[in-house]
Amino acid sequence: MSAQQLHRPAAASAAAGEGGGSDGPGTGAAGTRARRVRSFAPRYPGWLAGPLLAYYLVLFVAPLLILVAFALARQADSFAGNQIIYGFYTDAFSQVFDSLYLNVFKQTFLMAFGGTAATVLVGFPLAYWMARHVSAKRKGIVVLLVIIPFWTSFLIRTFAWKIILDGDGSFAGKLHLDILYTWKAVLIGLVYGYLPLFVLPAYAALERMDWTLVDGALDLGATPWRAFKDITLPLTRPGLLSGTLLVFIPMAGEYVIPEMLGGGRFLFVGNVIQGQFIGASNWPFGSAVSLALMGLLSIFVILYLISAMREEQFGA
Amino acid sequence: MSPKSDGELRLLAPAGLKPKIDRLARLSQNAAWRERGVKVSRREAIGLGGLALLIAGCGGSTGGSSGGGGSAKAASARLEGKPLESNLLIYNFSEYLDPKTRASFHKQNPGTTVKETYYSSSDEMEAKIKAGGGDYDIIVPGQNSIAPLGEAGLLYQLDHSLIPNMSNLQPQWKDLDYDKGNKFTVVKNWGYVGFYYRNDLIDATPKTYMEFLEGLPAAAKKGRTNMLEGTTTIIGDTMIALGLDPDSENQADYDKAVKFLQPLAGSIKTLDASTNRADTVSGKIIYGQAWSGDLAQIAAARKDITCVAPDGACERFADNWAIPAQAPHPVAAHAWINYLLDPEIALQEMKYSGYGTANAKTWDLPGAKKYANNPLVNLEQDKINGYKFILSPTPKVLNLRQQAYEKFRATR
Numbered sequence: 001m002s003a004q005q006l007h008r009p010a011a012a013s014a015a016a017g018e019g020g021g022s023d024g025p026g027t028g029a030a031g032t033r034a035r036r037v038r039s040f041a042p043r044y045p046g047w048l049a050g051p052l053l054a055y056y057l058v059l060f061v062a063p064l065l066i067l068v069a070f071a072l073a074r075q076a077d078s079f080a081g082n083q084i085i086y087g088f089y090t091d092a093f094s095q096v097f098d099s100l101y102l103n104v105f106k107q108t109f110l111m112a113f114g115g116t117a118a119t120v121l122v123g124f125p126l127a128y129w130m131a132r133h134v135s136a137k138r139k140g141i142v143v144l145l146v147i148i149p150f151w152t153s154f155l156i157r158t159f160a161w162k163i164i165l166d167g168d169g170s171f172a173g174k175l176h177l178d179i180l181y182t183w184k185a186v187l188i189g190l191v192y193g194y195l196p197l198f199v200l201p202a203y204a205a206l207e208r209m210d211w212t213l214v215d216g217a218l219d220l221g222a223t224p225w226r227a228f229k230d231i232t233l234p235l236t237r238p239g240l241l242s243g244t245l246l247v248f249i250p251m252a253g254e255y256v257i258p259e260m261l262g263g264g265r266f267l268f269v270g271n272v273i274q275g276q277f278i279g280a281s282n283w284p285f286g287s288a289v290s291l292a293l294m295g296l297l298s299i300f301v302i303l304y305l306i307s308a309m310r311e312e313q314f315g316a
Numbered sequence: 317m318s319p320k321s322d323g324e325l326r327l328l329a330p331a332g333l334k335p336k337i338d339r340l341a342r343l344s345q346n347a348a349w350r351e352r353g354v355k356v357s358r359r360e361a362i363g364l365g366g367l368a369l370l371i372a373g374c375g376g377s378t379g380g381s382s383g384g385g386g387s388a389k390a391a392s393a394r395l396e397g398k399p400l401e402s403n404l405l406i407y408n409f410s411e412y413l414d415p416k417t418r419a420s421f422h423k424q425n426p427g428t429t430v431k432e433t434y435y436s437s438s439d440e441m442e443a444k445i446k447a448g449g450g451d452y453d454i455i456v457p458g459q460n461s462i463a464p465l466g467e468a469g470l471l472y473q474l475d476h477s478l479i480p481n482m483s484n485l486q487p488q489w490k491d492l493d494y495d496k497g498n499k500f501t502v503v504k505n506w507g508y509v510g511f512y513y514r515n516d517l518i519d520a521t522p523k524t525y526m527e528f529l530e531g532l533p534a535a536a537k538k539g540r541t542n543m544l545e546g547t548t549t550i551i552g553d554t555m556i557a558l559g560l561d562p563d564s565e566n567q568a569d570y571d572k573a574v575k576f577l578q579p580l581a582g583s584i585k586t587l588d589a590s591t592n593r594a595d596t597v598s599g600k601i602i603y604g605q606a607w608s609g610d611l612a613q614i615a616a617a618r619k620d621i622t623c624v625a626p627d628g629a630c631e632r633f634a635d636n637w638a639i640p641a642q643a644p645h646p647v648a649a650h651a652w653i654n655y656l657l658d659p660e661i662a663l664q665e666m667k668y669s670g671y672g673t674a675n676a677k678t679w680d681l682p683g684a685k686k687y688a689n690n691p692l693v694n695l696e697q698d699k700i701n702g703y704k705f706i707l708s709p710t711p712k713v714l715n716l717r718q719q720a721y722e723k724f725r726a727t728r
Binding site for chain 2: 075076077078079080081083100103104107166168181263264265266267271272275276277278279280281282285
């Protein structure tokens with residue numbers, strides 16, 4: 001627990017720093033109508049949230065409502081006239097529970113779990129090394145190296161794996177590796193594609209940590225593993241968790257990687273959604289599958305939020 | 317309103333509206349003079365005023381775009397004698413049109429700039445047209461896209477007087493079941509779904525599509541096998557091979573196809589319809605399903621690959637020129653279709669794509685001899701008659717086929 005308490009000043013100063021930024025326009029308003037209990041905090045001018053709110057309403061809430069309207073609609077029986085009959089039908093949602101689609105959900109989540117675990121396995125040691133063992137001078141360069149792949153299109157990078165993993169190619173061929181168009185290739189693609197999204201938050205968490213605590217624990221006779229387990233891990237948990245979530249969610253919604261590296265034979269939920277919208281023109285069912293995926297992923301987000309809140313309680 | 321100058325503003329409105337439009341022009345002119353001290357021409361004034369009306373949300377398009385079929389008919393009646401528009405935008409499969417054809421059309425019609433953009437599947441094109449996207453003048457729907465697009469009023473009713481070269485078509489490629497009377501389409505070229513195998517690696521010599529499917533497990537042990545990604549090529553073609561109706565509305569028929577395909581799933585290494593020809597020519601795929609145009613090109617490129625136009629039943633398809641109902645340049649679009657029905661141009665296209673032409677006069681040209689003797693391009697009519705169109709007449713068929721395809725793809 002002592003570690004948590006020691007961690008607090010850093011967080012508090014960070015919050016103060018943020019507050020300082022909006023100081024200018026905020027103080028005037030706070031002076032005239034200071035109704036808040038914590039009157040010492042600079043008041044955030046509400047209108048600044050306007051653009052974000054508009055963005056959120058137009059580009060998130062409205063499309064979501066459209067999606068719900070589609071999911072509750074029904075596909076017409078003929079190509080003539082309106083293709084979608086609006087109403088409150090539950091056909092599309094009940095079709096999601098067909099064993100075929102439950103199976104696709106299971107397969108997708110298995111791959112996303114596996115991909116996330118593998119990403120943590122590869123990414124955490126890297127982030128640890130970057131935070132603890134790279135000299136301050138070189139840290140910038142190492143972080144840059146992690147980000148550099150983002151400068152190239154995701155599609156091209158995934159296609160590059162097709163060449164690297166090609167059993168007849170000059171790389172995998174020499175190693176007698178014949179895994180292209182199998183789940184292994186899909187897994188490699190997932191880990192490669194989303195690794196930076198885990199490494200960066202994990203690195204940020206490890207970087208911010210007070211390493212003297214670990215040194216102290218070691219001085220007091222703790223084994224390195226114990227120091228890691230009782231100090232490093234609890235202190236960096238929020239960062240690690242958010243990194244994990246950041247890779248898990250897009251992996252579960254992945255479409256391109258299974259299509260390219262799975263040879264089109266690997267079905268993710270994303271591929272079903274694409275097929276329903278484009279192939280079968282069944283927008284209601286495609287929307288229902290999308291909403292089901294969103295609902296399932298929300299469970300993980302809620303779990304994360306609960307864990308993050310508990311973390312905050314301990315900290316405060 | 318003479319149709320000469322291209323910068324001219326032409327309005328299509330009921331005659332009764334003329335006094336109102338004149339008043340609108342006067343008001344706009346006066347306002348422009350008052351507010352900005354600018355003199356505007358009557359034409360600009362109407363444009364500005366019309367724009368203002370549109371923005372105000374009351375620019376009533378009185379009876380304009382409602383009722384797809386009817387308005388298409390009315391519009392096509394007015395096309396005759398009109399000059400070609402300045403642009404033509406073609407929306408097509410990639411590598412399905414010789415760039416030289418585009419250039420020569422422009423040479424013949426210097427006032428019209430031709431541009432082409434691409435889609436990778438008919439589904440993609442259909443979705444885009446249905447969503448009202450894109451200002452395309454020409455699209456290339458397959459026979460199974462005609463019902464979904466035509467019935468929804470999304471295709472322009474062709475004005476046959478602007479396509480005199482239609483008489484060049486072989487009679488068997490006119491007036492087809494999917495478009496009686498060539499109301500919406502003209503055949504671009506036709507083809508079938510056949511297969512190929514490496515004759516140095518594969519011992520079997522499959523002749524029918526069924527034999528090809530049955531040979532998959534043995535072939536998969538020797539190298540990469542591929543089938544064309546898509547619901548029709550996987551589910552539809554299997555149903556044809558099994559003697560079932562590929563447009564069945566009966567769930568049991570689709571279950572039979574899935575049941576037949578599931579044990580083969582592990583033997584189909586990839587489902588790819590975009591790089592399959594290149595991967596075959598480079599030796600990566602040793603056994604696969606292919607469109608006939610690709611078969612002709614693969615056979616020409618490699619002697620160790622045997623390409624087969626199947627005996628018995630398999631899928632036949634026809635890709636067609638069509639004009640979307642909302643095409644902004646319908647006159648140029650008609651001229652394009654007519655141009656492509658020229659025997660010499662059709663020959664050039666056959667050379668480029670490897671697909672058999674439906675143009676009767678092309679086959680009489682000396683340059684066509686090579687293709688006439690190619691058993692992959694020029695098939696006996698008996699053989700073609702055994703090949704079946706997949707038409708996808710109702711949404712139910714699309715759904716059943718899609719679900720069967722997903723069942724197959726989810727099989728490990």
